[in-house]
Amino acid sequence: xxxxxxxxxxxxxxxxxxxxxxxxxxxxxxxxxxxxxxxxxxxxxxxxxxxxxxxxxxxxxxxxxxxxxxxxxxxxxxxxxxxxxxxxxxxxxxxxxxxxxxxxxxxxxxxxxxxxxxxxxxxxxxxxxxxxxxxxxxxxxxxxxxxxx
Numbered sequence: 450x451x452x453x454x455x456x457x458x459x460x461x462x463x464x465x466x467x468x469x470x471x472x473x474x475x476x477x478x479x480x481x482x483x484x485x486x487x488x489x490x491x492x493x494x495x496x497x498x499x500x501x502x503x504x505x506x507x508x509x510x511x512x513x514x515x516x517x518x519x520x521x522x523x524x525x526x527x528x529x530x531x532x533x534x535x536x537x538x539x540x541x542x543x544x545x546x547x548x549x550x551x552x553x554x555x556x557x558x559x560x561x562x563x564x565x566x567x568x569x570x571x572x573x574x575x576x577x578x579x580x581x582x583x584x585x586x587x588x589x590x591x592x593x594x595x596x597x598x
Contacts, residue, residue, distance in 0.1 A: 470579050493509070497584045524557060565588070566588055
């Protein structure tokens, strides 16, 4: 039986699960200890496009893993904060959403970075879990980079 109530409940559960994927990603990135934890939020065929802030547009799990191996090696600290979540589309096993992110970090050589982005995500449900298919970061403000003095 597929009632209106069941559809509304499923939409609420899906929204919460999609937001949790973003949280899981940010916690894993900030932890800087497990690229495996980062990779759990992506589909095998995912695209990770941060070309809007000068990074590469990367396709596929192995290439995304290699990117994060480099990020983890090059950073000593990370902190990301997400806000303004918007679920733009939810149809069956596909979704599109956005969230604003403030990110900061300290590089392994003592430099610092600060950015304000909007993540644009396309999601897909796989085996009852939501995962990121397309991840695009678009700058909201210029990136600030410098060295500690």
